[in-house]
Amino acid sequence: MAITFYPGPSKVYPQVAHYMQDAYTQGILSVNHRSAVFMDVCQRSIELLKEKLHIPADYSVMYVSSATESWEIIAQSLVEKHSYHLYNGAFGAKWREYSAKLRSKSEGYAFGLNEELQADAVYIPSEAEILCFTQNETSNGTQVNNTTLANFSKGYSDKLIAVDATSSLGGITLDFTLADIWFASVQKCLGLPAGLGLLVCSPRALKRARQLGENDHYNSLLFIQENIERYQTHYTPNVLSIYLLMRVMENVDEIGMLSNRIKQQAADWYTFFHGREDMKPLVGNPGVRSDTVITIQADPVLIGQLKEKAKQEGITLGNGYGAWKQNTFRIANFPAITTEEIHTLQAFLNRQIE
Numbered sequence: 001m002a003i004t005f006y007p008g009p010s011k012v013y014p015q016v017a018h019y020m021q022d023a024y025t026q027g028i029l030s031v032n033h034r035s036a037v038f039m040d041v042c043q044r045s046i047e048l049l050k051e052k053l054h055i056p057a058d059y060s061v062m063y064v065s066s067a068t069e070s071w072e073i074i075a076q077s078l079v080e081k082h083s084y085h086l087y088n089g090a091f092g093a094k095w096r097e098y099s100a101k102l103r104s105k106s107e108g109y110a111f112g113l114n115e116e117l118q119a120d121a122v123y124i125p126s127e128a129e130i131l132c133f134t135q136n137e138t139s140n141g142t143q144v145n146n147t148t149l150a151n152f153s154k155g156y157s158d159k160l161i162a163v164d165a166t167s168s169l170g171g172i173t174l175d176f177t178l179a180d181i182w183f184a185s186v187q188k189c190l191g192l193p194a195g196l197g198l199l200v201c202s203p204r205a206l207k208r209a210r211q212l213g214e215n216d217h218y219n220s221l222l223f224i225q226e227n228i229e230r231y232q233t234h235y236t237p238n239v240l241s242i243y244l245l246m247r248v249m250e251n252v253d254e255i256g257m258l259s260n261r262i263k264q265q266a267a268d269w270y271t272f273f274h275g276r277e278d279m280k281p282l283v284g285n286p287g288v289r290s291d292t293v294i295t296i297q298a299d300p301v302l303i304g305q306l307k308e309k310a311k312q313e314g315i316t317l318g319n320g321y322g323a324w325k326q327n328t329f330r331i332a333n334f335p336a337i338t339t340e341e342i343h344t345l346q347a348f349l350n351r352q353i354e
């Protein structure tokens with residue numbers, strides 16, 4: 001089977017093949033989503049997520065269809081008028097766009113690729129109800145670290161903080177206490193097939209939802225919460241995916257251990273490219289480089305050839321994204337990818353030096 005370094009959908013854990021067979025054999029695929037069997041799977045997945053990822057016990061974990069849906073749920077159920085977005089890439093920009101369609105004011109600050117956000121240097125209007133961050137910007141391989149989030153969390157304690165952690169949740173340690181809303185999709189660091197999203201809310205976020213009382217949609221946050229309190233969902237969910245999530249979470253290491261491995265591998269990747277002339281990390285500032293998505297800049301012609309040659313050797317590289325589509329490629333550094341696969345890619349890249 002080909003090795004894929006695509007940053008989403010990405011490599012699934014090989015055990016998933018066997019878990020899928022089990023799901024079929026155990027009759028999970030035909031189970032009613034209001035049944036006790038489903039509720040057990042639903043509850044166990046949530047408990048395991050909390051345990052393995054260190055999500056505070058009083059936070060609520062909910063199932064949604066995708067990270068994209070979470071952007072919409074946040075605007076719809078947690079914002080009355082005004083959201084504020086801090087972003088430096090395509091995913092953060094899209095989030096702002098989607099919010100703008102639903103609410104009258106969606107302002108933001110587009111920061112530089114190599115810029116480290118400073119909480120006291122950004123002007124945020126006092127009317128802003130929520131600050132929206134993209135923890136790991138998958139399009140360009142940058143990240144906002146826990147310290148930066150902590151500074152905003154302290155400096156703007158009157159506002160909710162929402163974090164898109166789609167391509168980092170399950171890969172690196174996130175301090176969930178620093179924000180009220182976190183969300184991700186399972187097809188990135190969680191090593192599962194696409195089609196399920198996770199939305200994590202603090203008690204404060206849920207309190208705000210109750211104040212706003214928004215109940216107009218099938219996916220209004222209050223309705224989702226009401227269902228998940230009974231370990232049910234607001235619509236017929238992707239039961240297979242929730243089951244696979246449970247099985248994967250049973251077997252993964254706790255996040256501290258995983259995070260150490262991912263961060264070490266990321267450091268190794270940046271060292272690997274250090275000093276190389278034909279390909280270099282797009283992000284020059286080590287302080288904002290992503291641990292989970294390594295973005296490499298090179299000549300577009302070289303990238304075209306590289307991807308083609310890699311394909312012939314059974315290796316899929318991630319395409320560039322948005323503004324960086326032509327002159328970068330991306331390497332996912334997600335937990336399901338093995339050290340051996342990384343070595344295979346590095347050996348391949350070493351052979352490309354002319």
Ligand SMILES: *Cc1c(COP(=O)(O)O)cnc(C)c1O
Pocket residue numbers: 008065066067068069091134136137138164165166167184185197
């Ligand atoms: C992949 C990704 C999304 C979109 O996820 P979907 O599950 O496709 O909706 C959103 N934000 C970030 C940062 C991503 O990497």
